[in-house]
Amino acid sequence: MNTQVKIKRLVQADGRRRQINPITAAQPKKDRNHVQRRQQQRAISDSMIEVALMYGKKHHNRGAILYILGDHTLRRSPYAQFTDVLRGLTVVCEQGATTPHVLTAYWHTAMRRRVRK
Numbered sequence: 001m002n003t004q005v006k007i008k009r010l011v012q013a014d015g016r017r018r019q020i021n022p023i024t025a026a027q028p029k030k031d032r033n034h035v036q037r038r039q040q041q042r043a044i045s046d047s048m049i050e051v052a053l054m055y056g057k058k059h060h061n062r063g064a065i066l067y068i069l070g071d072h073t074l075r076r077s078p079y080a081q082f083t084d085v086l087r088g089l090t091v092v093c094e095q096g097a098t099t100p101h102v103l104t105a106y107w108h109t110a111m112r113r114r115v116r117k
Helices: 003-013 015-019 034-042 046-055 071-075 080-086 109-113
Strands: 057-061 064-068 089-094 101-107
Touching: 003 046, 003 080, 015 046, 034 101, 046 064, 046 080, 046 089, 046 101, 071 080
Parallel strands: none
Antiparallel strands: 057 064, 064 089, 089 101
């Protein structure tokens, strides 16, 4: 079975999923499909974004909230078996919104190269 499908099934069965509100993509005036395009270019699925919002380490930076998945946070989650796949995923959301408005998602390359045991 494909890794993406396994992650999607785990997310659907995850109890923490109810704690986050429905995810929407922020649509700036200039580029309305920025998030979807970047997700496709970077091979980031919606379920991966949900994992980052549920288990990622939360940082505030320049009016945005960043959710970063690292080895330490993944080790303590049900997604430990997917550490190599999810390591370094960063999701940027608007600050102050009640529902997560995703601005963009990307892979933190320095973190992806570093493997901690």
